[in-house]
C-alpha cells in the first residue's frame with residue numbers, strides 16, 4: 001500500500017499517474033473540510049486554512065506541500081513546532097504573475113475595461129479626440145513595494161516601456177538595479193513618487209494593511225495601484241473611498257481580503273479593474289505548480305530534503 005496522502009481534488013487534471021507513484025491519494029475537494037486520519041502529506045490549495053486544529057487532526061503528517069507561492073493559508077509556526085515541513089511553489093509562477101500585473105497596469109493606464117464596456121454596451125458614438133484618455137507610461141515612475149522574484153520580473157518588464165523604477169526591499173538587489181536602473185528607496189518616497197505602485201510583498205503581520213487611508217493620502221491623485229500579491233495588504237474600504245473621492249487614479253486588483261467576497265464598496269468603486277485571483281492561471285504554470293507540490297511531497301516521503309521549504 002502507498003503512502004496515505006490528501007491532495008486537492010482540483011489538481012487532479014494537472015497530475016499524471018507517474019507523479020503519484022507510491023501514493024494512496026484521497027482527493028480533497030475545496031469545499032470539503034480537512035479530514036482526520038493517518039495521512040502523511042497534504043497538498044492544499046491556497047483557499048484551505050491549515051492551522052493548529054487541522055494539524056492536530058492529522059497526527060502522522062510530515063509535510064504540507066502548499067500549491068501556491070504564498071503560504072499565508074498555513075500556520076507555519078504551528079507546523080514547525082509539530083515538525084511538519086511546509087513547502088511552496090516559487091519560480092514557476094513568476095512570469096505568469098508578472099504578466100498579469102502588466103495586464104492590470106496597461107488596462108488601468110489605457111482604460112481598457114471602460115472601452116470594452118462602451119463598445120459592448122452599444123453606446124460608442126465614434127472616434128473622438130478626448131475619448132477615454134489615459135496616461136502614457138514612458139517617462140513615468142513604477143514603484144515596486146517588494147522586489148522578490150515577482151516584483152523584479154514586473155520591474156524588468158518596465159524597461160522597454162521606458163519607465164523609471166523605484167523599489168523597496170529589505171536587501172538591495174544589485175543585479176536588478178544594474179539591469180533596470182531601479183533605485184532602492186524608503187517607503188515614503190515610493191508612495192509619493194510612484195505613478196504606478198505595484199505590491200509584491202508577502203502577507204505578514206507587518207505588511208497587512210500597508211495600503212491604508214494614511215498611505216493612500218500620500219500617493220499622487222493620478223496614481224495607479226496594482227495588487228497581484230495578497231488582498232490583506234490593502235484596507236479595501238479606504239481604497240474604495242480614495243477612488244470615489246478622486247484621490248487615486250485607478251486600481252487594478254487580482255486579490256482581495258475575503259475571497260471570493262469583495263468589499264461591496266470596492267466592487268462599486270470607479271476606475272477599477274477587478275480580476276478573480278488569476279495571477280498564476282496559465283496552463284503551463286498551473287501544471288508546474290502541481291508538479292512542484294507533488295515533487296516536494298515525494299522527496300520528503302522518500303526521506304530527502306524538500307525542494308522548496310518555506311522555513312529551515
Ligand code: GLV
Nearest residue numbers: 067068069070280
Ligand atoms: C497565488 O496567489 C500564489 O500564492 O501562488
